[in-house]
Amino acid sequence: MEPTPCSVPVTGVEASQGVDENLKDEQFDHFYSQGKGRPSLSPTRMLTAIMIQLEKGYLDREMD
Numbered sequence: 001m002e003p004t005p006c007s008v009p010v011t012g013v014e015a016s017q018g019v020d021e022n023l024k025d026e027q028f029d030h031f032y033s034q035g036k037g038r039p040s041l042s043p044t045r046m047l048t049a050i051m052i053q054l055e056k057g058y059l060d061r062e063m064d
Contacts, residue, residue: 019048 028043053063 019044019051023047 023044025042025044031043032040049063052058053060
């Protein structure tokens with residue numbers, strides 16, 4: 001399945017602002033166990049990092 005092209009280019013920074021404005025970590029709480037294991041990373045922070053990574057073409061190791 002081909003991605004639908006966007007008529008307006010969106011940068012990773014603009015996309016991350018949209019993530020911050022529209023998604024809250026609390027929306028993902030039901031996916032994570034409470035009090036078991038190590039604390040997880042913020043889902044919104046992870047999504048922001050992935051969007052910037054895709055825009056810039058960074059490898060996973062470069063995002064550390």
